[in-house]
Amino acid sequence: MHSNKTSTNKTELYYDSTARGSPPLEELREVIHYRNLILQLTRRDVMTRYKRSVLGIAWTMLNPLGMMVVLTIAFSHIFRFDTEYGYPAYVLSGLLAWNFFSQTTTAAMVNLVWGGGLLHRIYIPRTSFALAAIATGLVNLLLSLIPLLIINLISGVPIRATVFFLPIPMLLLAAFALGVGLLISTFAVYYPDVAEMYGIAMYGWMYLTPVIYPISILPYTFRFWITHLNPMYYFLEIYRAPIYYGKLPTAEIFTPAVLIAVITLVIGWVVFTYKSDEFSYRI
Amino acid sequence: MSIDQVVIRLENVSVRYRTPAERYNTFKEFAIRWLQGKVRNNSFWALRNVSFEINKGEVFGIIGQNGAGKSTLLKLVSRVMRPTEGRVVVIGRVVPLLELGAGFHPELTGRENIYLNGSILGFSRKEMETKFHRIVEFSELHEFIEAPLRTYSSGMWARLGFAVAIDTEPDILILDEILSVGDEAFQRKCLARIDEFLQQGATIVLVSHNTHQIEQMCQRAAWLAHGQLQSVGPASEVVRAYRENQHIN
Secondary structure: OHHHHHOOOOHHHEEEOOOOOOHHHHHHHHHHHOHHHHHHHHHHHHHHHOOOOOOHHHHHHHHHHHHHHHHHHHHHHHOOOOOOOOHHHHHHHHHHHHHHHHHHHHHHHHHHHHOOHHHHHOOOOOOHHHHHHHHHHHHHHHHOHHHHHHHHHHOOOOOOHHHHHOHHHHHHHHHHHHHHHHHHHHHHHHOOOHHHHHHHHHHHHHHOOOOOOOHHHOOHHHHHHHHHHOHHHHHHHHHHHHHHHOOOOOHHHHHHHHHHHHHHHHHHHHHHHHHHHHHHHHO | OOOOOEEEEEEEEEEEEEEEOOOOOOHHHHHHHHHOOOOOEEEEEEEEEEEEEEEOOOEEEEEOOOOOOHHHHHHHHOOOOOOOEEEEEEEOOEEEHHHOOOOOOOOOEHHHHHHHHHHHOOOOHHHHHHHHHHHHHHHOOHHHOOOEHHHOOHHHHHHHHHHHHHOOOOOEEEEEOOOOOOOHHHHHHHHHHHHHHHHOOOEEEEEOOOHHHHHHHOOEEEEEEOOEEEEEEEHHHHHHHHHHHHHHO
């Protein structure tokens, strides 16, 4: 009986603490081996978030809709933003992408710092929490397409075939969020107050990004800096292009978005995995 | 299958924890100190130059007072932590039974938690499907399996945790104290299951304050004090040395 138990993959059952390959690649291998864990953690996060509320998962869709209503009422009385197809659909598409970014990066960090107890007790790949946070966000982002498309229909935004391009901006945004999430998680392990600072920083960052206002309202110099220095500008543009403007993003916007996403992800992954051996000494 | 096959080997293992000499409450404070080159750390060795081996099929005991480094040692063996110095080699699947139901979520049902916990232990969904019925069977929680875990008593919670962990058929089982899971009947069942494992050639590492237990259950034992290995050898001898030492102090 025992012999057929050990006949399962022998190499994965041998652990030598000094046989350390490249941490980023090793982590990648472990994540592939533990893919079911990421799936289960995602399932848990999606299912438990609203489990005790009456409307349940519908809140994923109602939340941004509520925000949209508030902002539309507020801004249609104070400012009149000139957007191509009306403000509600503009602000909703922006909010969905922005909330995805802000919620997943925060969740990646919080899950690691506060939920890190599990890392103390049993071996699991350390990136599991961040990956599950991103996957949970992607599920929510997909669900929120339903209210977005409904609002588009109501407010007369034409729905074109370009919506099928949407998975690409979503994945790029997810890659960027994962990179940022891993970087701030690494910081937050050493300095817990990074978590607080991040909340404030996100608040400011949102106002520096054309989420609830169109870029055209900004004075020229200011606009120049935002479009050149704020990576989220690109991600919002490529996200809005297919679903709001009904176009494919231009190469001028798309190329930097791809580069920023890939570079941030690689840096985040490498920094996190090189530092993660120290985490269990710290968390 | 030779009985002297080594499954856990520690070679000059040391673990150093660093704690900042001063408290930095904010990143800013730290950044200023760092720029001034004034960051100082106190460090202490939770383990220092510990070497021993555990053989296949053994019940191996670890004794020592609180803070002697027992938990740190377990973390090294279960891959949670890498040593600062030295080398740890482990052959086989390690399951720490000290963390029954770690990762359970109160809002999920028993069924969902079985799948979640299985994934934490590294199993695929398919593997868990074949284990599911055995786990429910062993835990004796049939009627409650679709209820959320927050409705479980702590005994039921631990029973489910034990049932999942034990079904992983670990090669190396880590026990922290002897199980106090559920009622006496269930405890006997757990011990019987552990016995079965031993028959199949599994290895058990038992950590305990209770020297009687170590004497009774273990063939060999190691005694740790202040992170250093005091002695390792036949359980009765190590326990005797430990007791004499406790007496003197």
